[in-house]
Amino acid sequence: MDVTGKSLKRILLSLAVFCILITGPGIACAEEATTQEKEILFSDYFKSMMDMAQDKYKGEITEKQMLEGALKGIFSTMDSYTVYYTVEESQDFFTDINGSYTGIGVVMSEVDGKIVIDKVYPSSPAEEAGIKKGDVIAQVDGKSVENLSLEEVAGLIKGPSGTKVVIGVLRNGTDGVIELEVTRRQIIINPVTHKIEGDIGYIKLESFNSNASKAMEEALKQMDKNNIKKIILDLRDNPGGDVGQAVSIARKFVKKGLITKLDFKSESQKDEEYYSYLEELKYKLVVLVNENSASASEILAGAIQDTGSGILVGTTTFGKGKVQNLYPILTPEAVEKYRKETGETFVNGYDLLEKHGIYPSDEEIIGWVKITTGEYYTPNGRMIDGVGLEPDVYVENEPEGKYKILEGVEKLRKVTKPSLNAQSEDVLNAEKILSALGYDVDTPDNLMDEKTVKAVAEFQRDCGLYSYGVLDFATQQALNDKLDELLLVKNRDKQYEKAVELLEN
Incomplete structure (x- = not known):
């Protein structure tokens, strides 16, 4: 804005x-x-x-x-x-x-000095131009972004609606810089995604921006159209936002009664109480929460928990009970x-x-x-600042950072047999897999140095293979098999699985 x-x-x-x-x-x-x-x-x-x-x-x-x-x-x-x-x-x-801005429609982060595309919004100019998650920004309008901060790169990409910008990206599996022309326009950030699996609906709410309640209404319309009565509401990693949006959404899930009370310090600000008017619960509800579910997320989750309108599954929430x-x-x-x-x-x-x-x-x-300026309370009078909400069913997922190194990793091609001082994409992918498995390879790169050779030899010994530190085809296949196992664990969502189990039973 x-x-x-x-x-x-x-x-x-x-x-x-x-x-x-x-x-x-x-x-x-x-x-x-x-x-x-x-x-x-x-x-x-x-x-x-x-x-x-x-x-x-x-x-x-x-x-x-x-x-x-x-x-x-x-x-x-x-x-x-x-x-x-x-x-x-x-x-x-x-x-x-506000949930809107003028731009190209991406979320970026700075990783090891590189500007990486974390997310491309659906139907955005970036998606239409071919920008993909995982792309590394190398240039903006022909200018190198090397040594520039995230804020500086974002400043180069920003511009008036209708103007064009050329983004040069590096992409895993391709050589050189790919130049993509993007036309800036207004981006409406939809914080809701949803899907239906069997008789269970899944709704992910990423934030409580000004579009949240309307987007939730659209998602629930799809649930009702398909006669879905069991819903998983995912509030994990939702940092909060507009309490008004949280209240509006709560009125779709929380049975009649108090949703939250806001208590202010200043006498010039009257305390506020927000209520739901839902006479009968429409859905069987499980809410997913974690340590990053905060603020307005906790208002919604706390109201659902205190009123018995659903079950909380996951880990203890962040614990932000203050309002600004x-x-x-x-x-x-x-x-x-x-x-x-x-x-x-x-x-x-x-x-x-x-x-x-x-x-x-x-x-x-x-x-x-x-x-x-104040703090909020759940329907049962709980003030959760610094404490958080304890889920009804405690389930931990694997830490995300543990497998972050596997992002963009590909299976080894079994074309060559890299040995000491060899350089290739296969070496890079082997190092990433070895690192995720706990072997010491320093920072993965394209070089088969002495440390990588030693790690390969240790892996070979552990797998019952001939231990000599060369990435032969048998070793590459063993690493590919281990990658399949790692990705199964990485992608397994035990909290979601528990939610499905509770709804089915």
């Missing part, structure tokens, strides 16, 4: 609604100084510190940069959920909440301007909007603050 390029009036309207939904009313009274003397003392002190910094610092720095640094410092002294965002930094946050409000912060010039106009001091743009109906301009907003 481009904050600076759109009307702040529209943003404030939409976010005012969002803040009410996520954490209660986003309005507080104008700031009150305890005494005029203290206000003057603090103001003079802060101004003197900025003057001293500008006088002594041998470098270039603006008053705005110092002010933003001070704001970051103030809010960083609070809990880890309280954050000050500059206008530029806030764009990513708004993208997560989002506030636009006025620039010092805007604070002074509106003090003269209203006779009151406002630093929070929502205060100005609520009390006087005034919408600050884009230029009058220096940044945004996401601040913890």
